[in-house]
Amino acid sequence: MADAANPGKPPASPETTGHDWDGIAEYNNPLPRWWLYGLYATIVWAFGYWIAYPAWPLVSGYTSGVLGYSQRATVLGEVETVRRERAARGQAQLASASVAEIRADPALLRLALATGKAAFGDNCAACHGSSATGRIGYPNLQDDDWLWGGTAEEIEKTIRYGARSGNGEAHVGDMPAFGRDGILKRDEVEAVASYVLSLSGKAGVAGASTEKGAEVFAGNCAACHGEAAKGNPEMGAPNLTDPIWLYGSAPEQVVATVTNGRRGVMPAWENRLDPATIKSLAVYVHSLGGGK
Template identity: 85%
Template sequence: MAETANPGTPPAGPQTTGHEWDGIAEYNNPLPRWWLYGLYATIVWAMGYWVLYPAWPLVSGYTGGLLGYSQRAAVLGEVEAVRRERDLRGRAQLASATVAEIRADPALLRLALATGKAAFGDNCAACHGTAATGRIGYPNLQDDDWLWGGTPEEIERTIRYGARSGHGEAHVGDMPAFGRDGVLKRDEIEAAATYVLSLSGKPGIPGASAEKGAEIFAGNCAACHGETATGNPEMGAPNLTDAIWLYGSSPEQVVTTITNGRKGVMPAWEGRLDTATIKSLAVYVHGLGGGK
């Protein structure tokens, strides 16, 4: 839009805005007028926005706006809608299918793994750890050693009813306190500990006899842990010949276990978690890698 667009106008010299600072003037290159109207339009828009939407912070709170719109409420509404839709589709299927059926259906398996992962973080990680690796007294769920059985169905049952949880269907079976209850004497306990440790090639207590320990084992321990000490998942009796030690594998820890017994509690989750979540947890824990 040069001056020449209108040939009738004689050319003028450069115009300035009329502002001058220390002899420096500013050329006036006028903005198009519609641009100015655009600015006015945004101001009007802003005023409308202040009235209709949350805008101004107050001492405690903010101006809510006539429309009553809240981003937080909108997001929560969307989250709720998604949750309801998921419940309708996937979770209903999870609840009605058996664990084996879930594992056989790739789509359902993926849903169960995702659901189980989230539920594990919320409910199980407090004891078993965020990576399900457990700690002393709380089983590592990543490995292939299972006190109460490692098939998906057995895991589901353990989650549902727990162990020593007080639920009628819960796993039961205690490690007795052989020392505290006076069943075995200190040297007998040390002998038994030395024998048990020798099964996996670990050093025992100096001076204690593994042969004597073997006799004590056969008389007191084999009933639950088995003649070969490979354990019994019916009673939650661990395999004593492997590399996994729930309560530690140092001689002192083993002696403590025999002396005072062990009664780790896994709560029953039935009633606290719905069926779909429990099944998902079973599938997830099994899928961590150690499942049978």
Template identity: 45%
Template sequence: MAVDERDPHTGYMTTGHEWNGIKELNSPVPRPVYFFLIVTALFSVVYWVLMPAWPLGVTYTKGLLGIDQRAIVSESLKEAAIERGAWTKRIEAESFKEIQADPRLMEKVLQTGRTLFGDNCAACHGTKAQGGNGFPNLTTASWLWGGDPESIAETIRVGINSAHPKSRTSQMMAFGRDQLLKKDEIDSVVNYVRSLSNPAVAKEVPAAKIEAGKAVFAANCVTCHGDNAKGNAELGAPDLTDRFWIYGGDAESIYTTVWSGRQGHMPSWDGRLSPLDRKILALYLFDLRRSAQ
């Protein structure tokens, strides 16, 4: 270890430490460092004097400016409540059509509705409301119980096959399991139903089977789905002529539906969501459907 050695290049003394030929210089601390340390210390003193800073048992130093973050937050919440109250009262009092006619009011509805949907509905219907196996796609025009805001709001309120006394009730019969139809009859009606929404099926399947399926449909299915198979919103029976399927529109899925039946379930949100929230959610879903078309 060298002692009292001066570096020939910088003129600084060395500390005597050396690592693989690299010697440590005893160079002075740069002056800007002292400057920023002094500024930081002065800032701290000024901050302690002006702002709440030091705990004093059950209280604290209030500072000369008297700033109270809790009071600021409380005031902000009060202002937000007043501002929210102005437009929520309108939503509670006005009809669906009146609300939809006001673009600025609808902007508030859509912002709030998006949050309500994410918190309460997305778990089943997906974050984009496009559903999944067993859960309807809410962005289409295919609604089991009607897609106008009033019908949507009522469905949200009472649910489907729920515990609510006014729940919407619907069930697809198990034609195969309960031996209401024979296997060949189910095969035929599955082909016919597929052909309603997919013209290519009619070209692939012999016309005789399609006609046989049509006869089975007329004898067993028209009561709920209608003569034209476009469903019945009074019964919650889906339209079988479009391409929107809750449980899948392939041959295997439709066969399972006809054989085993279906009984969907949606909980009642009466008591879970306020009438205001249900109204906002209905308007949001209706607008979401229109935007997706």
């Protein structure tokens, strides 16, 4: 076909790459400029991305980029936000539920036990020990001996208001200083100490009369501890017939208790811990094995 601009002139030969296969020439048809400009733009964008965002692996880690963006950190932040929101909902449920309702709901119970264990370590372990086994003057919370009652509800009350804490709802009950205040004479103190030690099968004060001690007990101690010395949770009076002794069971320790009395203080946590944490602590302590 003739060139339309130059009639009679043969058409220009198409530009080829110079490659030829069996008579088939490879034409050299350049890409459109818009396509090339798009390619160049993506190359420039890639270099910019490498500089701005994490992109290149290193021996230990990777380049963080000038923007410091981390998709991992973003995801972890979102996960933490969801965790906090779920925890807040769980704490609200704990706060609104009773101890009995918490113990009856498996999901709430698991949350309460976890919350209570953490709260115990932060607030209670200093006195009762990290394993809650107590020490002299601080009760073992794993046994079944409870001065103020061992049900979950009674434990909650003790935690909330304390004992001799000054709170208006706190447990109140004093062990008089029978010897120091002159209520009993020295021989009477030793006799009653020997008597109560005999109730749990322990040796008493050398030379002291347990028969006399029984008389002294009936006249001075039975009002709180009961005639059978089984104790009275309403007054915080311990059971004197079991092998558990809060202030020690050696004769001299029991004599010291009768002589000087005992007025241990359990802090009130009502204004220190939120309701959900107090209930969680009650459930956790009750679960340690000694709860009734």
